[in-house]
Amino acid sequence: MKNVSRVFYITLALVIITVIFGAAFPAQFEGITGSIKSYVATTFGWYYLLLMSALVIVAVSISISPWGKIRLGKDGEKPEFSLPTWTAMLFSAGMGIGLVFYGAAEPLFHYLSDSPTAETGSGKAFKEGLVYAYYHWGIHVWAMYGVTALALAFFQFRKGEPGLISTTLKPLFGDKMNGPLGTLIDVLAVFATVFGVATSLGFGAVQINGGLSHLFDVEVGFTSQFFIITVVTLLFLVSAWTGLSKGIKYLSNTNLVLSVVLLVLVLIIGPTILILNMFTETFGMYIQNFIEISFRTAPLESDNRSWLDSWTIFYWAWWVSWAPFVGMFIARVSRGRTIRQFLTGVLTIPTLLVSIWFAVFGTTSGNIQNNGTELTQYATELVLFNMFDQLPLSLILSLLAIVLIGSFFITSADSATFVLGMQSTNGSLLPANRIKIVWGLAQSSVALILLYVGGLQAIQNTIIAAALPFSFVMILMVIALFKALNEEHKKMEAEEEKKQNS
Template sequence: MKKVSKVFYITVVLVILAVAFGAAFPDQFEEITGNIKTFVATNFGWYYMLLMSAMVIFSIIIALSPYGKIRLGKDHERPDFSTATWIAMLFSAGMGIGLVFYGAAEPLFHYAVDAPTSEEGTGAAFKEGLSYAYFHWGLHVWAMYAITALALAFFQFRKEEPGLISATLKPLFGNKMNGPLGVLIDVLAVFATVFGVATSLGFGAVQINGGLNHLFGIEIGFTAQFMIILVVTILFLASAWSGLSKGIKYLSNTNMVLAVILLIVVLIVGPTLLILNMFTETFGLYLQHILEMSFRTAPLEGDNRSWLDGWTIFYWAWWISWAPFVGMFIARVSRGRTIREFITGVLIIPTLFVSVWFAAFGTTAGDVQNSGIDLTQYKTELVLFNMFDNLPLSLILSIIAILLIASFFITSADSATFVLGMQSTNGSLTPPNNVKVAWGVAQSAVALILLYVGGLTAIQNTIIIAALPFSFVMILMVIALFKALSKEVKSGK
């Protein structure tokens, strides 16, 4: 079972070719990825919007249907992890660095720089910025993760299939998934995962660099980011070597503790009453306008299409590229739970947490902006730290934030090496350490190349491209899952 599959060798070659081309021809790499990204965003934006909305609808239908009683495993099995640890693990894998990177910066941008539909700098834009942040990080994201993870967990633990994306498509293609077609499917999943996780690692390196620059004057640039990625790579490989139940479990719980501490302190030292009022109203606006936001494509001139491409389409592509990684990881830690319990937990708890998070950090950033201090003059990775400068306990807050980013960095990369190891060893639940190390090095190499050739722009271009082919696989997974669940209920098993 632990034998390395063709998927490993094929994907490693593809990753090496992409990294080598980016290193040798950085300008051409950035230009090519930029052109492809523009084509995908322009021509498939509507498709991404429909796909993500369909995932929400489908997940709710499954949870409320008789399928919800089915257990992800045998009928006698119970969860491997406590509910608290389970939530911490799925949350750390599914969000991580991005929350800290965008927590203050995204709502601030929508409010003060470029609002989706309102006039910048107004109260309406302030509220709209928060509700769109909830939208980008809330139900749609977690529904997509839930469906991907559900398909993997159902076939792996209920039907005893290998933990591979290709195995979830057997109800549609049968034994063809054991041949070249199955290899192609798994290669797409692994390739998307490598670039999706590399994106997050790039964000993490940039923001840790920004925090160290802000606190200690360390120069912002590729050299510092290279050293950060090198150090963190050594740390997450050490964690990956220790195994799932040890390293990732402890790191995930650490992440949640640090995140909750940072959130509570900001709630206390920030504009507490304003945060509570803004959360209450803007979460209501999110629920009220969720259908409108879900299907907005900005088709006409003057609809602010550039905003949609730069934010919603970028996010949807990012989450799709993360789907195989997060889906496999959530599936692995969810054995023994019923489908209803699983979907309810994956959808509701993270959505509420990220909404409170953005309300706290986004409202505080907007309040600092309104006090006459222009936070928009700073790069995205520096907004958070300059916001802290205007709060009590600023040094402590900045140090906690850097530790949290580093911890999220290690957890995301650690989880990804495990998932990539599974996918390239025929679904082994205990992939060999040498395979995990190889994938860990590959992820870091891709993150470094993307930073080298064009920084965050190259990162954003690449994920929008990597997500498209895997999105078609996700549609097939939904159809196959529905077919298998229907058969399960009819058979009475």
Template sequence: MKKASKVFYITFVLIVLTVAFGVIAPESFEKASGTIRSFIDTSFGWYYLMLMALLLIFTFIIIISPYGKIRLGKDSDRPEFSTVSWISMLFSAGMGIGLVFYGASEPLSHFAIQPATADLGTDAAFKEALQRAYYHWGIHIWAMYGMVALSLAFFQFRKGQPALISSTLKPIFGKKMEGPLGTLVDVLAVFATVFGVATSLGFGAAQINGGLAYLFGIEQGYVAQMIIIGVVTILFIISAWSGLNKGIKYLSNTNMVLAITLLILVLVLGPTILILNMFTETFGAYFQNLIGLSFQSAPLNAENRNWLNSWTIFYWAWWLSWAPFVSMFIARISKGRTIREFLIGVVFAPTVFIAIWFAAFGTAAIDIQKSSFDLTAFPTEQILFAAFNQLPIGTLMSIVAILLVSTFFITSADSATFVLGMQSTNGSLLPSNQIKILWGIAQSLVAAILLSVGGLTAVQNTIIIAALPFSFIIILMVIALFKALNAELKLAKPKK
């Protein structure tokens, strides 16, 4: 195939073998993946917590250090995209479907089903529910994305290296990254990306199906979800064909318009004053408790430990599996920005928006739950629509939500095909449409097949397994980045 690298063929074979195992022996697949996931949760939970916390610390160090003045590109380069479009694109790629899927259901779960540490249904559980949502979707994740993306953008635009994960490790391993070792690194990145994105596609199909079932009585199940995946796959392939400056850019801007519209509707039609007060108090408490949250591993409390495995450790693994895709995409759209401008934008803008989102949707859902309407009686993918039904113009809000999930679905998959194309064509910044379309079809098929053999549990188990080896690569990327940044500053110093 034209311009396809060894990474493309090797990863494709690995993905086919993994999916074939799931299809031929679904029970064995689910049992094996569940056993490995349980081992990782038990043995590496502390490691995930430490890694995410340290990446946040390194991010702050770089922001306030002289490294922040270095530009991602030549000193004369300037950003290709406006700040608004840039933030919209990185936000759409980095969160997308999950934000709508979990916006109401996660805080509600922490309040009414399984609180982390507070007593069920109490005011303390209400406040804790929002803080935990901020923690799972906020500053830690974006710092991790920021560090990986910074490494990619620095070596790509400042040093002229190919847009590959392996290229960022050359300060440590030198030309070995151009051989089998580099191929192994890039294969791990692509493998993690495919299964990380497949999880979101599964969530998206389930929620679109749930919304249509709740509103219009359309049957909810595997057949309907496959039709949804098929339709959306065609749409994002059309978008991928149109290129970065058209399809992804326009859809990302559309995402932000729809998301802000839905957010405003919830703020205005929901318990407005309660939402504003809860945001003010819990967002402050989130930063006040940030250190404690970051290192909480519950070593002596089995119940809390199980909660952490189900929520925090799963999230950290999910975000790590998304890191190659999201970070490479963020790097690709960030040429010309200074390191300080880049990290502040990547880390803080999405964090604030996400906190407002969860405060609005979570508070509205919990307030409805407290008013004796049991939202927990609905499946997770229908909770948002059931909550909207308790508000004025709820049907219209549900339709907007379905449109938003659909556009997030398209942009996430579109961005992923673009990045997978880059990673499997030796870092080409303009991968061929043929490669992008093949990856688009492949990731949709992975989501569809895994949903058929084990539901979202099988997909979740797979990404936790895929994320572990890539997390070690992230550590090496950070070491290589600091090494290269130090060398860059020495070059910039005037000689006496």
């Protein structure tokens, strides 16, 4: 196939081997991934915490430095997408399904089942649940995405390099990135992307299944999830066929509109004043305690280490596995913005949106629980729908949530097929549709296998194992980016001085 690189064949072979092994030996697959997950979480938990916090420092430092005026494109080039569309694309590709899946359930879990530091069920635990939700989905995540995307966008649109992870390391390794070492880097990126996106697809299928079961008594299980993933796969492949400027753009805008409608409805018919007060106080707590929670490793037996492994370390690994996909997608839609505009937008807009989301849904679920409805008895994917049952317009809210999950599902998978296509066709901005279809089918197959061998636990195990190798690549990307930005800034200063002297 034209323009197809070795990365495509190598990574596809690895994915096929993994899928076959998981289908043939599900118990062994779950056991192996579980052991790897436990080892990585216990041994590298401190490393993930330091890495994510360091990336926040890197993102803020670059944005306020003189490098911030460098444009991600040629001088004078205008942004390709408007600010609202750009925001919608960030929101949809970055974490859409997960927000709906965890929006009501995560703060409730921290509040009533396992609080990181407060007494379970206390008012402090209620507030702490929201603070940690902001932490898991806020600035750290978007700093990591932003730095990854910045490196990709700078080398691709400013320096004219192919849109590959390997090209961002050329300042360190030179032409070696055109050989086997570069291929290895890109294979790691594509492999992590496939499993990272498959995680979200698995979550989406489980929650759609849960919503349909709640409303229409559809059976909960692998058979139903198989049909859900099959239908959604067909839909996102149709969208992928239409290209970035049509399918993904329209879907992203649709996602943002549906999200705002659902959010506003719950805010209005839920405990409005409590939500506003809780958001104001807990967002302030998040900012006030930002440094302390960023470096909390729970080193002692009395520090609730299991909570840290199950939540923070899982999230950091999940987001790292998404970095090649989301970073490349954000880079692709950010051409024409300056580095300062880019990083400021990436760090602030999504963080504020997800914090408002958790404040609305987390406060509502906690308030309903306090009023006597036992939401904690339900599985994670069912908390949202049982919460809606206690509100006016429950049927409309549930149907809207199911449609939103499906739309996010399609958008994430569609975006990922585009990025995977780029990575396996030497950075082509217009990867062939047949390549995107192959990767779309691969993602769905991995999601199905993970659900088949052990449901959500197998998904969490696999994502933590898949993310670790790529995290080391991210560190090299940062070093290479600093070197390249410094050289570019010196070049710009020399040109400016030359103009003044002429």
